[in-house]
Ligand SMILES: [Fe+2]
């Protein structure tokens with residue numbers, strides 16, 4: 330039986346920069362993996378570790394996006410950065426909640442929230458970046474390279490994005 334992915338990434342979600350699209354696809358795949366874990370009634374430690382991977386990757390991705398926004402002098406950088414901080418706090422709170430609460434509904438609530446914030450943020454706030462990023466390919470490439478160089482995250486812990494469903498391009 331193949332599980333239905335919660336979110337399917339489509340071209341309409343593309344912000345026109347490969348590194349950002351790749352991050353978004355990976356976050357989609359982590360949320361889909363979380364759904365699989367919840368559906369399969371995997372133990373709390375397994376679900377918790379996917380939540381941890383999602384939180385770590387989200388923070389890492391926000392850093393990249395903010396570096397790119399700075400490189401193209403995006404006028405709404407401060408507002409967007411504030412949105413990221415709020416979202417990261419929400420995901421942190423969800424993870425803490427998940428550790429504390431023992432009821433079965435929490436998995437479903439968490440998934441509903443994650444799906445709506447990710448899709449809304451990509452299609453709304455991130456899409457506003459598109460013209461700025463697409464218009465300055467050299468600045469974007471340079472900032473991308475610099476961020477990749479400092480890449481602090483060990484993605485081995487988060488697994489292979491291609492393994493999960495819903496991350497097709
Ligand atoms: Fe963003």
Ligand SMILES: [Fe+2]
Nearest residue numbers: 353394451455
């Ligand atoms: Fe983003």
